[in-house]
Amino acid sequence: MNLPLLPLALACATGSYLYSTSTHASPVPAAPPASHPQELDEAARLRDQRQWLAALAIYERRLADHPDDADAYRMRALTLADLGSAERAWQLYRARPSVFSADQIQRLENDRLARRIVWGGLYAQDTATRLDEMKYAERLMAEHLASLTPEQRAAAHRPRLDSLVILNTLEKHDEVVAAYRSLQADGLQVPPYALAKVGDSLLATRHPEEAATALETSLAAMPGEFDIQLLLAYAYLESEQHARALATLDALVKANDPWPRAPGARRGHQNWHRFDADTNRAMMTAYGNRLQEAQTALEALASISPNNAGLQSRLGNVFSMRGWTARALERQRMAMTLDPRSTEARIGATESLLALDRVGEARVLHDELLEQFPGNTHVQRLDRYWDAHLGWRGRAWAAGGRSDAEGSTSTASPLGNRDGEYGVYVESPMLADRWRLTAQASDGWADFQGERVHARYTGMGLLYAHDRLSLEAQALRPNDRYLDDTAFGVRAGWRFGDTVSASAGAFHADPEASLQARRSGVGADSWQAGLVWTPSEQGQLGARYKHWDYDDGNERQELGVYGQRRWITRPHLLVDMIGDAYASRGSRDDAPYFNPSQDRAFNGGVRIDHVAWRRYERHLRQRLELTAGSYWQEGYGSAWVPRASYRHEWKLGIGHVLDYGIAWSRPVYDGQREQRVALDIEYRWGE
Incomplete structure (x- = not known):
């Protein structure tokens, strides 16, 4: 992140001067020459006492009477620089450069540049011109360095340090980091005011551990500096040290009273540091998945401001x-x-x-x-x-499974002894901000008593999405010996608001129909509808209904509900209670495929979602789901059915996800207990 650091920008002027005077000869002799008038001796004494204005008044009176006095002219310029009037001091030097020493010239040049940097860091009235002052400072710095000899340029440590501030303000963070590493290689120590800017740029270029080290060093030299502490908290957050980040912000909150009151004052005054500490702490809790807590804190502040x-x-x-x-x-x-x-x-x-x-x-x-x-x-x-x-979006996938009946070589599973699927689905870049073309190819297969049944499809489609409405149309052509009917269908979605959405669709020759039915040359048309209520990230409840019209006259109806509720929330761990239930029935008892006249099931369990590793948009998540429930089928009674799955999700960057996992279950079909193991992998691109 890049927070405004005005106090550090001001330190660029004052801190740079301190750095300069510690590495260059003093611009004022320890004692004035004997030939100096007494009034100049008095001005020198006042300067030693840091009474700059009194000394300046003496120089001004002296020059009014003796305009050619080189000592008074020189000391007036240096005193103006001490007072912060760097531009005026530089103008005086440029008018009579011969009266200044090389060290004094270097100081005045540097002070002028530092003052320009300060102006460049102030808040601009117009967004379009917000960087103009700093760009001007950058140009002046380049001209100054170009005017130096190679030897002078190599020794120009202060401009190199001040350049860090310029580049940071201009958001040239990569250049800041490169310049910082160059200073380190040359063995130069970066002062605290510039090190804070380096920490900001290291954070912007995604080096949070290095940023934390730089900011900690800067803070040790500038204790209590609010902006540095705030940046340090985000450096801890982005290096996944959530507890340390919150502790830093808690300390900031405690160190800043909302309405501090000076001794004897009748009322306090607003403390914007406390406001910033409170709002950033709320956001930190949000980044740690405690969204309800963050919302409550921010809404309380919003009621005040x-x-x-x-x-x-x-x-x-x-x-x-x-x-x-x-x-x-x-x-x-x-x-x-x-x-x-x-x-x-x-x-x-x-x-x-x-x-x-x-x-x-x-x-x-x-x-x-x-x-x-x-x-x-x-x-x-x-x-x-x-x-x-x-841009382009899509997914490529492959899956395979095995079903084994206990005590029997044959299986009643509608998935066969072995089953699998692979395919690819692609969406074009968005057209006219609403449309996409789609293309896909897939092959699903299953083994039934030694016969492998395929459902191969290729097809194209059209997507439309704008505001609350989404539409999709597809046409898929089969390429196998079982069915020759082109599949086509439409789906529609409607968002009622932030929490409720609905969907509906219809398909002729639905590709998702039973492969067992396909083996017998039986296809199916279908229509479906669904409703989902998502009150917040804490839970979800959904329902879906699907109706099948098989070519052999069988009508099958399926109704299902599902839901989840957050149980445990941690920065790297989410635990949800999950459950689902469904009921279905078929109109024929003699169908050549698994078609219970009636059945129903209920399952409940837990899902554990753990972030094992994360670096900005990249992460590795592992998910474990454990459920168990009761399955009942007419004519066969009920049985307990356990299920378990374990998955990895690798997010490789924005728009790139690799997901794979293994699943195990012990379903029951026609009263026969089976064991199923399945593997799948999917790669998704686009958002």
């Missing part, structure tokens, strides 16, 4: 993490109204609009951000996500 754009934007971010995308967009728009320049709010609004399939509106914000903040790390990440979301 509803007109704070940053607060509204962060509350929108938490709503988005909880799955409430429309509410998140509302908050981001509030933040943009309060502060049209807010980068955080515009990024959040863009992501929300993408999630709501309102790409045209998102594109306007995305393009503006990329034009105005091309070097911003958060904007760059948004752009990578944008490309993944709107």
Whole structure:
């Protein structure tokens, strides 16, 4: 992240001067020459006491009477530099450079550059010109270094240090890191004010461990510096040290009273450091999956400060993490109204609009951000996500399983003794912000009493998605000896709001029909409907119904419900209670495929989701699911059915996921207990 560090920018002027005077000869002689007038001796004494204004007044009076006095002219310029008037001091030096020593010239040049850097770090009124001052400072620095001889340039340590501040403000973080490593290689110590900027750039370039080390060193020399502590907390967070990050922010909260009061004062005053500590602590709890706690904290702050754009934007971010995308967009728009320049709010609004399939509106914000903040790390990440979301998408998969009947060589499983599937599905980049073309090819197979039955399909389709509505049409051509009927179907989805969505679809010659039925040349048409309620990330409840019309006259109906509820939440661990139930029935008892006249099942269990390793967008998750339940089939009674699965999910970057796992179960078909083991792997790209 890149937080404003105005105190550190000011330190660039004062801290750089301290560094300069410790490495160069003093610009003022320890004692004035005997030829100096008495008034200049008095000015020198005042300077020794750091009474700069009194000394300056003497130099001004002296020059008014003796304009050619070189000593008074020189000392006036140096005293102005001591007072912070670096530009005026530099102008005086440029008017009469011959009266200054080489060390004094170097100091005045450096002070001028440092002051320009300070101006460049201040908040600009216009977003379009926010970096103009710092770009000017960068140009002046380049001109200054170009004016030096190679020997002088090699010894110009202070400009190299001040360049770190320039480059950091201009968001040239890679260059900051390269310059820092060069300083380290040359054995030069980076002072605390510049080391804080280095830590910020190390964090922006995703070196959180190095950033933490740099920031810890800077903080040791500048104890209590708020912005450094805040950056340090995020360095701990991004290196997956959640407890340490929260402890740092807890210390910041305790160290800053909301309304500090000076001794004897009738009332306190607002402490924005406490506000920043509270809001960042809330976000830290959100990043640790404690979203309800974060929401409560931010809403309490919003009730006090509803007109704070940053607060509204962060509350929108938490709503988005909880799955409430429309509410998140509302908050981001509030933040943009309060502060049209807010980068955080515009990024959040863009992501929300993408999630709501309102790409045209998102594109306007995305393009503006990329034009105005091309070097911003958060904007760059948004752009990578944008490309993944709107570009090519798809998945490739392969799976295989084995079903063994206990005490028998044959199986009643509708999946056969052996089964498998492989295929690829691809979506084109988005067209006109709403449309995609699709193509797919797959081969599903199963072995029944020594005969391998295939369901090979190739086909194309069309997707449409905008706002609440999504549509899909597909046409698939079979390429096997069992069925020759082209499959085609449509699906539709509708989002009622942040928590409720519905879907419906119909298919002629449904490719998902039973392979056992396919073996007998029997296909099926189908239609289905579903409803899902997701109140938050803490739980979900869904229901689905599917109706099959088989070619042999059999009508099969299936109704299922499923749900989950969060049980344990930790930064790297989520534990959910899960359950599902279904009931089905068929109209024929003599179908040549598994077709219970009636059956039903109920299962309950737990899902453990653990982040074993994470580095920004990349991670390794492992998931373990354990369930058990009762299955009942008419004519055969009921039996307990256990299931277990273990999976790995490798996220290789934005838009690239490799997922694989193994599953084991002991189902019962027609009263016969079986054991099933299955493996599958899938690679997905695009978002």
